[in-house]
Amino acid sequence: MKKEILIAAAAIALAACGTSKKTETSASKATVPASVKTKAVSKARKHTAEYIQQRIAAIYRCYDNPQYDETGTRLMAPRANLDSIYCSTRYKALMKDALDLEDEDDILLDYDHWTNSQDDTDFTCKTVTISNLTDSTAIAKVNEENIGSSYAVILALRFERNDWFVDDFITEEDGGSEKEYFKRYIEQKRAQ
Secondary structure (H helix, E strand, C coil), rough: HHHHHHHHHHHHHHHHHHCCCHHHHHHHCCCCCCCHHHHHHHHHHCCCCHHHHHHHHHHHHCCCEEEEEECEEEECCCCCHHHHHEECCCHHHHHHHHHHHHHCCCCCCCCEEEEEECCCCCCCCEEEEECCCCCHHHEEEEEECCCCCCEEEEEEEEEEEEEEEEEEEEEEECCHHHHHHHHHHHHHHCCC
16 A cells, blocks of 8 residues: 555656646746846836826926026926937937928927927926827827916827837827928928
8 A cells, every 4th residue: 555655656746747838837937037027017017097197297297396597487497308318219310300400590399399388487287198008109198287378288108118208299279290290391301
């Protein structure tokens, strides 16, 4: 009887030592470093509306606690800094192409596209909605208030470099796309 139990135990042990796919998969899961698991969770978390809203709030944080010059005009953060940090690679490339063609008679961007204004005094903003969320794109509607007027800026977002970046600025009232504006400007300049 003891001999039969030993043989059965040995057979079970040998079967457990086999190289079936199931065993390999289980072993592989057990040896995945914690850092890899954390990245997977982090990426999944980044694809939520809540995370995107936090990302937009971080972008606009530079407009909090404003500084004013001696005339009372609000000092704004340099737009170029925000663009270089928070815009997508392809948006920045298109904007650079357009700016490279800009001559002294043209002013391609004479406003802050983050606030959709030239001046601001009491600027405030709040992300209202995140829509059309996919693995690589999303739309953020940012309600803004400035100089007593309320309006919205639509940010087309693109997931790249492991985070969300602004890929286009769209005005709510007319649906104007800044990327389309750059493209038309480039075509016009190259046609001259």
